[in-house]
Amino acid sequence: MSLASAVQAAPGVYEGxxxxxxxxxxxxxxxxxxxxxxxxxxxxxxxxxxLISVLAIVIAADRNLPDLYALAGLSAALKVVGVPLVLRRxxxxxxxxxxxxxxxxxxxxxxxxxxxxxxxLAAIGFFCFGALGIHGPAxxxxxxxxxxxxxxxxxxxxxxRRDVASQAIGFFSLENAISLAALVVAAGLPLILExxxxxxxxxxxxxxGMLIRGHHSRAESLSTADLTRLRG
Amino acid sequence: xxxxxPIPLIQLLQxxxxxxxxPAVTGVIAKVEARLQGRRGPRVLQPYYDLAKLFRKExxxxxxxxxxxxxxxxxxxxxxxxxxxLIPVLTSYPLPLGYMGDILGGGFxxxxxxxxxxxxxxxxxxxxxxxGSSRAKTFSAITEPVVLFVVFTVALLTGTDLPYAxxxxxxxxxxxxxxxxxxxxxAALFMVILHETGRIPxxxxxxxxxxxxxxxxxxxxxxxxxxxxxxxxxxxxQLILFTILSDVFLAPWGLAASxxxxxxxxxxxxxxxxxxxxxxVVAVIDNSFAKLRLFKITEFVAGAFLLAVLGVFTLYxxxx
Numbered sequence: 001m002s003l004a005s006a007v008q009a010a011p012g013v014y015e016g017x018x019x020x021x022x023x024x025x026x027x028x029x030x031x032x033x034x035x036x037x038x039x040x041x042x043x044x045x046x047x048x049x050x051l052i053s054v055l056a057i058v059i060a061a062d063r064n065l066p067d068l069y070a071l072a073g074l075s076a077a078l079k080v081v082g083v084p085l086v087l088r089r090x091x092x093x094x095x096x097x098x099x100x101x102x103x104x105x106x107x108x109x110x111x112x113x114x115x116x117x118x119x120x121l122a123a124i125g126f127f128c129f130g131a132l133g134i135h136g137p138a139x140x141x142x143x144x145x146x147x148x149x150x151x152x153x154x155x156x157x158x159x160x161r162r163d164v165a166s167q168a169i170g171f172f173s174l175e176n177a178i179s180l181a182a183l184v185v186a187a188g189l190p191l192i193l194e195x196x197x198x199x200x201x202x203x204x205x206x207x208x209g210m211l212i213r214g215h216h217s218r219a220e221s222l223s224t225a226d227l228t229r230l231r232g
Numbered sequence: 233x234x235x236x237x238p239i240p241l242i243q244l245l246q247x248x249x250x251x252x253x254x255p256a257v258t259g260v261i262a263k264v265e266a267r268l269q270g271r272r273g274p275r276v277l278q279p280y281y282d283l284a285k286l287f288r289k290e291x292x293x294x295x296x297x298x299x300x301x302x303x304x305x306x307x308x309x310x311x312x313x314x315x316x317x318l319i320p321v322l323t324s325y326p327l328p329l330g331y332m333g334d335i336l337g338g339g340f341x342x343x344x345x346x347x348x349x350x351x352x353x354x355x356x357x358x359x360x361x362x363x364g365s366s367r368a369k370t371f372s373a374i375t376e377p378v379v380l381f382v383v384f385t386v387a388l389l390t391g392t393d394l395p396y397a398x399x400x401x402x403x404x405x406x407x408x409x410x411x412x413x414x415x416x417x418x419a420a421l422f423m424v425i426l427h428e429t430g431r432i433p434x435x436x437x438x439x440x441x442x443x444x445x446x447x448x449x450x451x452x453x454x455x456x457x458x459x460x461x462x463x464x465x466x467x468x469x470q471l472i473l474f475t476i477l478s479d480v481f482l483a484p485w486g487l488a489a490s491x492x493x494x495x496x497x498x499x500x501x502x503x504x505x506x507x508x509x510x511x512x513v514v515a516v517i518d519n520s521f522a523k524l525r526l527f528k529i530t531e532f533v534a535g536a537f538l539l540a541v542l543g544v545f546t547l548y549x550x551x552x
Contacts, residue, residue: 016410023412023546030538034531112534119541123549130549142412142546149545 014062015140021055022143022180026122029153029173033118034111038091038165038222042084045169048176049079055180059187067191068183071198075179078198083172083205090209091165091222106163106223114160121156125149134185144184150177163222164215168208175201236491243329245496246321247313250475253504254467255279257474261511262438268519279467283460291456297355304352305454305461308345312468315341319395319472320479322499324403324487326396334393335383342428342472345465346372349450356453360442364449367526371427371434371446374533378424381540385417388547395476399484416543418481423536425473427529429466432518434529444523471507478506 011019028048032041053076060068107114125148134144154177158170182189182197212222219226237245259276266273275281293301317329318338333341350365383393389408390397402408409415427434430447442449451462479487486502488495524532 011411012407013410016407016412019412019546020410020415023416023542026542027539110531112530115531115534115538119538122542123545126545126549130545145549146546 011140011142014058015142017058018055019140019142019146021051021058022146025051025055025176025180026146026150026153029150029157029177030115030118032166032169032173033114033153033157033160036107036111038163038169039088041166041169042087042091045087045173045176046080046084048173049083050076052176052179052183053080056183059183063187065187067194068187070191071194074195075198078201079172079176083201086205086209087165087168090212106161106166108160108162114156117160118153118156121152122149125152140184144181147177147181147184150180162224164208164212164224165222167224168212171204171208172201175204235493237493237496239327239491242323242488242491242496243317243327245500246316246323246327249321249500249503250316250468250471251313253500253507254471255283255464257471257504257507257511258467260508261515264512264515265518268515279463283464286460286463287457289456291454291458294356294358294453296357297352297453300348301352301355301453302458304348305458305465307348308465309461309468311341311345311348312465312472315472316475319476320399320484320487321475321503322488322496324396324399324484324489326394330396331394335386335395336393338395338476339379339383342469343372345469349462349465353450353453358453360445360449361452363442364445364447364452367446368450371529371533374530375424375427375536378420378533378536378540381537381544382417382421382424385413385540385543385547388544389413395480399480399487402481402484411546413543413547414481416539416546418477420536420540420543421477421481423532423539425477426514426517427533427536428473429470429514431514433521433524433532436523437518444526474507474510475503478510479503 025048028044028051031044032048035041035044053072056068056072056075060066060072109117126145129148130141130145132144134141151174154170154174157173158167161167161170179197182194215224215227216222256276256279259274259279262278263273263276291302315338317327318333318341320326320330346368350369353361353365356362386398387393389411390401402414426432430437435446435448436444437448447466451459454462478484483506486499486506488499
């Protein structure tokens with residue numbers, strides 16, 4: 001894209017607001033990437049989930065899609081309240097002291113380096129999806145590019161951390177990114193399908209809960225560093 | 233009230249407003265900060281008294297320091313006083329000298345000032361002053377990319393790199409304000425300003441512990457009028473950066489649209505009010521966070537870099 005074509009008129013208040021919400025979600029994803037404690041990561045996840053509900057309400061109000069109000073409510077109940085609660089109980093039950101359990105200090109790179117690596121991942125996401133220029137019926141193309149960047153950063157979070165809790169949170173926030181992309185390209189999707197996707201998340205929570213518990217009962221730690229050695 | 237001021241006078245007023253108003257803004261921030269901590273705090277006019285006192289004192293230079301040691305504060309203040317000619321301080325229309333330099337030109341002047349102060353500190357042979365200038369240069373090298381990306385965002389938004397053009401773009405419609413690129417770049421610039429003015433979480437502004445000092449340590453060996461110039465210079469720099477943030481990025485309203493004396497007077501009041509508002513936010517941040525360890529400052533700058541880069545991404549690759 002040349003400089004001249006990038007200088008364009010502002011996309012309007014509604015698009016701007018949707019884009020800003022998406023951009024803040026991406027920033028929260030970066031926050032999870034650099035946050036050392038699982039408790040803070042869960043908080044950031046809850047904030048991110050709250051924002052996607054807000055975005056759904058904004059889209060519903062502007063594009064007159066009443067289904068989305070129901071979706072926003074359901075998603076808020078599940079992801080802002082439900083999942084963080086379950087995660088906190090899981091972590092609290094599994095370990096009294098997070099420090100001892102290998103969550104803090106599970107970074108494989110320093111926070112600044114992790115953020116820079118995340119920027120590279122985000123650039124790839126932006127580049128791939130921004131170039132497509134997909135304009136959904138509800139939200140602007142920039143939000144889709146941001147969603148793609150968020151997915152890659154969530155993958156990055158799962159890669160650079162060596163503890164099960166961060167990896168689970170990375171996976172859940174990956175679901176947030178996919179929800180964002182879904183809102184952008186297919187906001188008019190029937191409610192039943194959207195809800196089905198939401199309940200997929202519940203399955204993931206159960207599976208991850210079992211993995212966290214299982215791993216902790218066997219290794220007495222949440223760190224995945226113990227899994228590198230083969231056992232006969 | 234319909235007396236029209238001549239353009240050169242308005243241009244001069246831009247410089248005078250910054251020169252005279254800067255200590256007051258510093259005074260207000262110190263007062264607000266003290267109030268937030270439950271202290272009574274110094275008078276708002278205290279910085280003026282400090283400067284007046286220092287200007288009357290005798291000046292000493294360390295043995296072996298060359299003429300540059302004494303010239304540096306003067307050069308720095310001259311550089312700071314040139315910047316208000318380039319940015320919208322009082323008027324929304326460009327003044328004749330306003331196109332003398334763009335954002336990069338202003339940035340060059342600010343870094344020239346910080347460079348001469350650092351070089352003068354190196355002349356002294358005092359370990360703390362040298363440590364300060366070494367640190368200041370190291371950290372300004374890592375904030376430089378952030379500033380560059382903010383400038384890129386401005387270029388992508390307006391097609392130019394003139395501060396007046398960005399202010400006009402922001403004023404043009406509400407869609408421009410709520411664009412993620414604009415908000416991200418403004419936030420990144422704000423973080424750079426916290427760094428440049430030596431505020432928490434980067435540096436303690438009013439401390440005496442040398443180990444955490446960056447910018448403050450550089451002036452250790454200066455005294456008398458030269459020290460006053462350095463203090464005044466850092467107040468000028470603070471007001472200039474606040475002006476750039478509020479008059480170019482966040483709130484380019486309240487500027488005079490004509491040459492009428494009433495409009496210009498209003499613009500002076502508006503500028504000081506906006507700078508004080510930014511200063512209050514800075515004071516709140518000062519009181520709510522702890523100072524970062526020296527080696528954690530890279531994380532703070534990485535955060536600012538993230539905001540600036542994402543701003544460019546949303547524009548250049550995302551089309552928003």
